Amino acid sequence: MGACSNEELSQPPVPDYSNTRLSKHVHDNVHGNIYLDPLSLKFIDTEQFQRLRDLKQLGAAHMVYPGAVHTRFEHSLGVYWLAGEAVQLIKKHQGLELGVDNFDIQTVKLAGLLHDVGHGPFSHLFQSEFLPLVMNGTEWSHEQMSTKMVDHIVDKHHIDVDSEMMRES
Numbered sequence: 001m002g003a004c005s006n007e008e009l010s011q012p013p014v015p016d017y018s019n020t021r022l023s024k025h026v027h028d029n030v031h032g033n034i035y036l037d038p039l040s041l042k043f044i045d046t047e048q049f050q051r052l053r054d055l056k057q058l059g060a061a062h063m064v065y066p067g068a069v070h071t072r073f074e075h076s077l078g079v080y081w082l083a084g085e086a087v088q089l090i091k092k093h094q095g096l097e098l099g100v101d102n103f104d105i106q107t108v109k110l111a112g113l114l115h116d117v118g119h120g121p122f123s124h125l126f127q128s129e130f131l132p133l134v135m136n137g138t139e140w141s142h143e144q145m146s147t148k149m150v151d152h153i154v155d156k157h158h159i160d161v162d163s164e165m166m167r168e169s
Contacts, residue, residue: 022038022041023035023036023037023038023041024036024041026077028074028077028078028081030078031078031081031082034077034078034080034081036077036080037106037109039106039110039159039161040080040109040110040113042157042159043110043113043114043150043153043159044113046153046156046157048117048149048152048153048156049073049076049114049117049153050073052071052072052073052075052076052116052117052119053071053072053073054071054121055071055072055073055119055120055121056068056069056070056071056072056121057070057071057072057074057075058070072116072119075116076112076113076114076115076116076117077113079112079113079115079116080109080110080112080113081112082112083108083109083111083112083113084105084108084109084112086108087100087104087105087108087109088105091104091105103162103164103165106165107164107165110165114146114149114150115146116146117146117149117150117153118143118144118145118146118147118148118149119145119146120145
């Protein structure tokens with residue numbers, strides 16, 4: 001154990017950025033490489049979003065068609081990419097007259113990413129067949145649950161999102 005000089009003691013600690021991801025590329029079988037921006041990664045890196053890896057996009061179809069195994073996670077990344085492409089085209093062709101800016105682009109991409117985060121297991125069968133049997137007429141939809149889930153993610157993980165981005169429409 002060596003002695004420390006006063007100069008070494010007065011130095012501020014070096015920040016640990018090892019748990020912070022600023023951006024990432026993922027490869028999608030349909031869309032190719034998808035760039036994930038820092039705000040989207042904050043949502044993707046939550047347990048609420050990661051659970052979509054276990055939810056099949058096509059419900060129980062994989063029981064008959066073994067190749068039909070893509071997940072809500074993959075689907076959500078694809079919709080994120082498609083939403084980004086669509087809004088970029090709108091900006092390119094009508095951006096000036098519509099006033100499309102980077103805030104709008106980010107909002108549309110996040111909406112695509114998070115649109116299914118409230119889904120339960122077995123896709124729409126859960127909502128249309130199972131829940132009515134156990135909830136005795138209580139109204140429930142994955143769209144409403146997605147809205148609640150996004151609010152929960154923002155609150156629980158302290159994600160700094162503009163309130164205009166969170167507005168229901």
